[in-house]
Amino acid sequence: MSTIVLSKDNATATIETNGAWLKSFRVDGQDILMPSVKFKKNGKTKMRGGIPLLFPNAGQAIKSKNFNLAQHGFARNLVWENVKQQPDLLILRLVDVPNTFSIFPYHFVVEAIFKISANLLNISLNVFNNDKVSIPIAPGFHPYFNLDKNDRVKLKLNENNFKFDGSTNYTTSKGPIKFQLPCCGSILLSFSDNLKNVSYWSEQNGDFICIEPWVGGEKAILYDNLRINLEPNKKVQLSLSIEKLL
Helix, strand or coil: CCEEEEEECCEEEEEECECCEEEEEEECCEECECCCEEEEECCEEEEECCECEEECECCCCEECCCCEECCCECHHHCECEEEEEECCEEEEEEECCHHHHCCCCCCEEEEEEEEEECCEEEEEEEEEECCCCCEEEECEECCEEECCHHHHHHCECCHHHCCCCCCCCCCCCCCCEEEEECCCEEEEEEECCCCCEEEEECCCCCCEEEEEEECCCCCHHHCCCCCEEECCCCEEEEEEEEEECC
16 A cells, blocks of 8 residues: 655645545645545444545445445455556556455456646546456545535535535536635536436535535446446546636
8 A cells, every 4th residue: 555646736636545545635735625534433444535436336335136335335445556657647456356256246447547737636437347248337436525514604506506504415416516615715526427426415523525426326336227337348437527716
């Protein structure tokens, strides 16, 4: 496991190879995302902050005839291989292993590509099907935007008349989404068209608001019309970008 820092002009990003976890994104010294933390709760390790990658499923734990997946999948709990690194670019790779095959019986390769430039962070998730059968996937991104709980009333986010009241909320919307963070100013969240669901979530005492583009809603991976069915020898790309507007 290692931690890598990318930088370009006024922007920096920190990524951990364990989970391909983007732990921080800063512009002009300001944390656009809540810095990442891990903690124990009810005997389980919890992750908060940054941008965890949710693969092969986003949302609830899934138990079915074909697979047995934890909440938000398994990719965020595995060490990814560093295959390319430049000052402003990082490519990490995850390949199926016997432990993943036992709960998700498919052969795949996933690459996470992190790229930063002035005021802008780009993340692409490229999924390759190395199997002889179609692979069902419903991944997602989980950004924790920096929002002090005492500043919640200042959050300006009018997408679909969404109003954050400090409790857990779920809704859906399309991108791009523009909003104001009290800490950082105007933010533009953009994502690829194959991310059709956006979940909004926080905790009562959390200093964050999550605005999460997913392929589908809860349990989408179980439904043919909600998930992505990736054919053999094919690739799909899912992408997300966060820009601090000047």
